[in-house]
Amino acid sequence: MKLLLTSGGVTNPSIADALVDLLGKPTAEADALCIPTAQWGHPLCGPVSARGFVSGLPPWGGLSSMEWKTLGLLELTALRSIGQDRWEPWVREADVLLVDGGDATYLCHWMRESGLASLLPALPETVWVGVSAGSMVMTPRIGGAFVEWPSAPDDTTLGIVDFSIFPHLDVFPTNSMDEAQRWATEIDGPAYVMDDQTAIKVADGTVEVVSEGRWTQFP
Structure with missing residues (x-):
């Protein structure tokens, strides 16, 4: 799987170019699925913000309002009840998964419960575009400060990459340097701190920071 791990989404031309490079074609030729699941695990999110992400309306971001060949909705909490033989073809046919923020531990839980997490290794050409928690879920740990889901056993997540992410630098008072x-x-491991004008591109084992803003790396 190819990753574009963002803090605030596709917020500038550099991140947009990185997305097109990962896709290997314009977004208008790509089939996309948006995943709002992480929102249900965060106390500051809910029906209004989830609709905002799905619709692409401001101030909740614009991934879903970009020009796509097709755009669908994939709600992970529903997948176990319909069976993998039904939903797996939807995922395999998508060029890109647009994964919103919220609580990364909740998203991690439902990625595992639904079966999506175990399917990821079989999707080498699919692009994962994460926003905030949608990016953090791919890391080994998110840190206790970012755990908002009361049922989370700890702060560990999928560990697809070997570094952690501190998003939204300078966006909120608690997200200071x-x-x-x-x-x-x-965290006690490799980590990136980044603002909403920054993303991390991961493809073929190469990690590249794409930024028109502020970021730093902790070794």
Whole structure:
């Protein structure tokens, strides 16, 4: 799987170019599925913000309002009840999965419960575009400060990549560089701190920061 791990989505031309490069074609020729599941695990999210992500309306981002060949909705909490033989073809036929933020541990739980997590290794050409928690779920740990789902056993996530992500730098008062430094001490592993104008592109084992904003890396 190819990854475009963003903080705030496709927010500038550099990130948009990175997405097209991963897809190997314009977005207008790509079939996309959007996944809002992480929102249900975060107390600050709900029906209005979930609809905002799906519709692409501001201020909830614009991934779904980009020009796509087709755009569908995939709700992970529903997948177990309909069977993998039905939903797996939808995922395999998609060029890109657009995965929204919320709580990364909740998203991780439903990726595993639904069977999507175990399917990822069989999707080498599919592009995963994460926003906030949709990016953090691919990391080994998110840090206790980012766990908002009360049922989360800990802060561990899928570990598809070997680094952690501190998103939304300077967007919220709690997302300052000082807080990021404290967070990185808890993580105790490679980590990136990035603002909403920054993304991390991962393809063929290569990690590349794509940014028109502010970011830093903790070794």
